[in-house]
Structure formats: structure tokens, C-alpha cells
Amino acid sequence: MTELHLTDAQLEGYLRDTLDPRGEAELEAHVGACGRCAHALQSAARFELQLAEVARAAPPPAWRSAARLAPVVAVAAGVVALLLVPRSAPRPVFDDGEPWAPDAPSAVEAVSVRFDVSDLGRRTLPRYERMSPAPSSQSVALR
């Protein structure tokens, strides 16, 4: 190292503290004996500070802004998707004409049947339980 001059990578490695202890000791010994490399090290140090200043002045990158907005976008997309689901779309029905609960609104509807006051005191099972066990796929057809 004493015959040759230090490379930019070596100088950067020293300034960013990424050299191993041996490489660091060799560099320090060389800089102590080589005026040109001592000057290069000072110049590289100034450059490192400039780069840090550029990084500080840089606006938040798009990837970081997008990452921070991801949950909001996801929730908004979910709401929009729910609103756009066509309520009048054909629903699958069983052979006896009973609608099957293929989506969330129907599921809510089915649950509401269980707690409907008209069902209180009835010993007969609510109609939706006639769906159990799950019907075979062949028995389900689009209306």
C-alpha cells in the first residue's frame, strides 16, 4: 500500500467505517506517510459531507410516500370494491328455490334470520339451516 496510492473505494471505506481493522491500520499508516493520499482523504471527507447534505435536501422519495399511503389506498380500494358490487346480479339458488348466500350482504341477511323476533320460541329450525350440509356443486345453478 505504501508504494501505491489509495483508491476511492479504500478512502470511502475508511470514511464510512467499513474497512476491517487491518485495512484501516494500513490506510492510516499510508496516509501518515503520503501527502497526496492525506489530501485525497480530506477531499473525500468533504465529498462525503456534501453527499450527506444532498441526501438531507432530497425530497421524500416516491417509494417511501407510496409505502406510507399503502394502508389508506388498500382500505379505499376495498370500500370502492364493495360499493361497486352489483346487488342485482344473479344469485345461485338451491333446487327448492332458496337463495344461497354467496356474498357478504347475503351472509348478513342469513344471520339476521336467526335473530329475527319471529323465530323466537319456534321449535322448528330457521329456513337457512336447511342448507346444511353443504349442497353439492351440481345442485347449485344460476337463476
Added chain:
Amino acid sequence: MRSRALPFSLFAGDARRDAADEAQVSAEEQALAGVRAAWELLIRRHDRAVRVALLARGFPLESAREVAQDAWARLIEQSRRGALTQLVLPALAIRQALFLALDERRRRSGMPEELEAARSTPAPVASAEERLVHKEQLDRALTVLRGCSPSAQRVFLLAYQGGGMSHGEIAAQVGLSLQRVRQTLCEVRSRLRRELDHD
């Protein structure tokens, strides 16, 4: 209905950095409380930044190392005396080191303090022309940075914002190979070096 987890892995890096910040605050609080291991950790973490600041101002390496050590010793002593209520690093250590370095330079030259201070201490406020040149240079550098690929920008900012990540940490964060991270950083640095007219 089964719920699916959102891709919050996008925030993994931020979470790691937040945790690191919390750990740093904790180390600084422990150092103020007189914990020796905390001081050793903080010195290991920030000593290079102090040396770089001294080198950048034209102090030779050997002198920078000695002054940095003195600065840390002064801070520890001030902490023991209860003179420090807050430890903002590396800024405080750099300020202490620059004060010591300028004081040492003044004593060696044998000049009266006021005269030497006027000669060697940089003007606290840059002239309007200097500020304009500096701003133009910074704007050009930012334009160059914006001209880099998003991936390269990300690598650069991870390397230089805040405390700055190591190449290995950046590689893990952005999902690139270590070699690719080094190559990318080298390319961005080269482009910025040309713009900053650095010798």
C-alpha cells in the same frame, strides 16, 4: 370470511429504523446516567463521523484521531459533572471536536486568540454570493439524483440519510445483492462527484 394480511412488509425497514432510533436514544440516556458500556457503544457508532468532520475541514488524520478522542473524553467528563442534560450525537461530539481543534491550532500558532480566531475560523454566516453558489450546486446535485433510477435513489438515500446504513443493511432492505448495491452507489457517487466539481 377470512381476512388477509395487508403487505405491511413495506414498512419493515421503517420499523427497523424506528427500533434502532429507540435503541440509540436509550444508549444516550444510559450514557448520561454514566453507563460506561453505553459510552463505548456511542463512540463506536459516531467516532468516524467526528473524524470525517475534522478531515473535511483540513485537519490531518493523526490530529483528527487525537482531537476526536479528546472530544469524547470531554463529553464524558461533562456528563459526570452533570453539565450535560441532553446528548445529541454526533452533532455534539463534532462541535466539541471542532472547538478543541481550533483551540489547539490557535495555541500552536501562538497568535492572540482574537486574531487567530478571525483568521482561521470560518465566517459563521456565509455571504449572499456564497449561499447562492451553494444553493445552485445543491440544486444541480438534486437534479442529478432525480435523474437516477428509483432503485438507485433509494440505495443512495439509505446510505446517506440519517446515520446511513451499511452496504449489507441496504442490500437486505432493498432486496439487491451486496455487489449490486456497491455498484449502484459507485455510479451515483460518480455522477454526483462530476456535478459537485469535486477534485
